[in-house]
């Protein structure tokens with residue numbers, strides 16, 4: 005399944021409640037994603053909490069947009085990505 | 101011996117989420133008196149039936165419950181599950197189904213019955229094996245369910261849907277319907293399996309590994325009660341049966357050849373006095389009673405037992421079933437069941453007697469897929485039938501396959517028929533089969549082969565003078581000319597076909613030829629399509645179903661080509677109703693593709709992508725409609741700046757390159773590729789992507805296509821002379837009048853095109869409007885371009901609104917958008933209510949909500965607002 009990085013902007017800052025409530029919010033997102041075959045792998049959040057970079061496995065970009073809509077999350081850009089492992093290149097150079 | 105399993109002990113494990121979802125749906129139905137349909141998917145044995153049984157047991161006091169199941173015949177009988185339903189609902193419905201009524205009438209009667217006592221839960225089980233007529237009824241119910249206090253619970257095995265499964269067509273069409281919701285039933289978790297296993301001293305991890313948590317298999321494995329857990333379901337089921345008495349085992353074996361619940365008289369015919377052991381089988385839990393009949397608790401168990409029978413015993417049992425069903429104790433003989441047992445008994449004569457008859461009956465209620473399967477069954481036993489009889493079956497089979505979208509199989513059958521007719525020296529039939537073959541080849545983009553076959557047909561038939569077959573051959577030639585948008589070829593052959601057809605009174609060929617001539621107006625220069633409308637009228641009058649389906653599909657396509665979206669959407673809707681009603685999958689697929697196209701043009705990109713994805717799910721062949729949806733999906737991605745646009749564009753290009761003469765393939769793909777290249781800033785590629793298509797479009801004098809391609813070329817800096825017939829909004833833009841072009845596009849109902857036109861402006865005001873429009877549509881790349889130009893002019897650029905509200909600024913619901921579109925067309929509430937199958941009161945509510953959300957006071961203001969926002973043309 006393709007992997008995507010989804011960039012989202014939160015002009016007012018992203019707030020996820022701490023504790024049980026936060027867990028509940030995340031669980032609801034994960035559940036709704038499952039309907040479209042979308043897996044939220046993990047996210048990076050900027051220090052000011054105004055931007056997030058979320059890594060997703062999904063069948064299509066449309067599936068990502070659909071789940072974003074049902075989770076009421078903004079989507080600024082979707083990029084399809086592949087793993088690039090720096091150590092893979094470094095190891096290769098050593099063995100050559 | 102009493103059985104102690106999770107089910108008999110009354111515990112349903114890990115189903116609280118599902119039960120809550122079901123309960124919520126029932127509450128919605130009860131509180132709002134509006135209908136809802138829940139599609140419940142999951143693998144065989146995962147516990148769909150158990151879930152619904154439990155739910156219905158618990159809520160029998162809140163709703164009336166009606167249950168229908170699809171039987172497991174290889175070729176199901178038409179309307180099978182509604183036979184069960186009719187037993188609960190009463191005589192009128194039963195009589196309707198007996199008289200081979202059309203799905204439309206059955207659905208109407210059902211809605212009346214089901215709406216009478218509120219609320220009702222209607223359960224339809226295992227629709228993955230439903231016949232087409234049943235699927236039609238289901239579809240009609242789903243589309244009209246809203247005003248009825250009815251909860252329909254539909255189960256299906258989602259692991260058994262292959263690409264061309266007819267259920268996919270239905271799922272595709274219902275995808276964007278508000279009344280339809282989904283629920284997926286998952287296997288047990290390791291924890292649940294461990295709990296069940298530990299309670300009985302089994303190794304939970306081992307049991308989970310072997311069953312993958314499938315509840316049926318878990319139950320069966322535990323029921324064996326031995327420490328060694330069987331490796332397959334079959335072994336588990338057989339081990340369980342082995343513990344019954346000999347008599348009971350014989351009875352179970354006899355019942356295993358009946359692919360649905362068995363009537364008592366049938367059971368007696370199969371098992372003689374073994375019936376005495378029925379009690380034992382029922383208490384063992386392997387069988388269960390069902391409305392005076394008996395069935396296996398689970399289809400997988402029946403299959404396991406049937407497979408394990410020695411061949412001679414199996415044949416013997418099927419023979420007995422056949423004999424008993426020929427003279428049933430009640431009712432008339434059921435042809436589909438007879439054909440099934442005849443084949444299993446290896447009785448060729450009985451197959452040839454019942455299968456073609458079953459095929460005809462299926463076809464007569466619009467279950468063409470079943471009809472094709474019954475003809476194929478007959479053909480497997482037709483060795484002794486003689487050349488003529490076999491060829492006849494082949495031609496009928498090919499026809500049923502063609503209209504149900506099974507092209508390759510249709511071509512195979514036609515080629516074989518052709519061989520037989522040649523052997524028989526039957527020129528008339530050879531010519532006829534060649535024309536039919538050419539039509540199938542033409543649909544799949546093999547224009548060269550198709551034309552060769554047609555010319556051969558004409559050569560064979562010409563010597564015999566004008567007749568039906570010759571008229572048909574000329575009409576076929578005209579159809580191929582129409583695919584190429586070649587007006588001269590279409591008109592010359594088409595007029596000849598019409599002349600012959602009128603002379604010999606062949607109305608079907610007349611309808612066919614009129615269609616070809618009228619359809620020219622989609623891609624080529626003629627201004628009128630009146631022949632096409634006449635073709636539809638005559639087809640409907642004469643009851644020529646596939647001609648009517650074809651006319652609907654071509655009228656819809658013609659309307660989007662000429663950018664008349666109201667007309668297009670109207671024909672799509674009417675056509676889908678008609679094609680579904682008559683089992684014409686072929687044209688349903690085309691109509692859905694046209695819908696996706698229309699949604700794209702009207703700026704409804706989410707809908708467009710989802711309609712396109714569904715069509716691709718159900719077929720991915722070499723037809724025009726596959727090309728259309730590939731292009732639509734790719735364009736949505738490109739316009740949003742999403743990844744994944746080029747893969748479908750390359751697939752579409754492959755489908756176009758194999759038919760370089762077909763403007764309807766070549767031009768749209770070239771335009772879409774040019775657009776995607778332009779959006780990525782590769783403007784140098786625009787010329788190479790469009791050169792050949794543009795040249796072909798000029799030769800064919802195709803106004804809209806010339807305009808669209810010329811416009812991309814112009815944006816890429818190519819300056820060239822435009823022919824006078826270039827469609828107006830494009831030529832205005834190219835000649836610098838972006839303002840008037842934008843107005844025209846807004847009137848036509850294409851908000852993205854309008855925004856593109858505005859983006860050519862130099863002033864701040866129109867550029868701001870373009871930006872707002874692009875942000876609303878989610879058109880990131882163009883929004884970025886426009887924002888850059890605004891900044892260059894020193895303007896402040898606002899951030900876009902949040903993505904979720906983009907396509908729909910006032911946050912209107914889908915239903916409200918629908919109502920608003922009709923308000924904008926000037927319809928009164930009563931008319932809207934009729935159109936949308938709502939009560940007038942509900943429409944009143946919607947209209948006041950719309951006025952509130954748009955912040956306006958009158959319907960006129962609302963219409964103006966709808967036009968400004970670009971969804972006045974929405975009309976579903």
Ligand SMILES: Nc1ncnc2c1ncn2[C@@H]1O[C@H](COP(=O)(O)OP(=O)(O)O)[C@@H](O)[C@H]1O
Nearest residue numbers: 106107112113144145146147148149150315316
């Ligand atoms: N949630 C459950 N808890 C316990 N047993 C279950 C559960 N779901 C299913 N089963 C068992 O699995 C068997 C198969 O379930 P069934 O509902 O017939 O499957 P499906 O209809 O999905 O093919 C049932 O007879 C029942 O014994």
Ligand SMILES: [Mg+2]
Nearest residue numbers: 148149150225
């Ligand atoms: Mg079941």
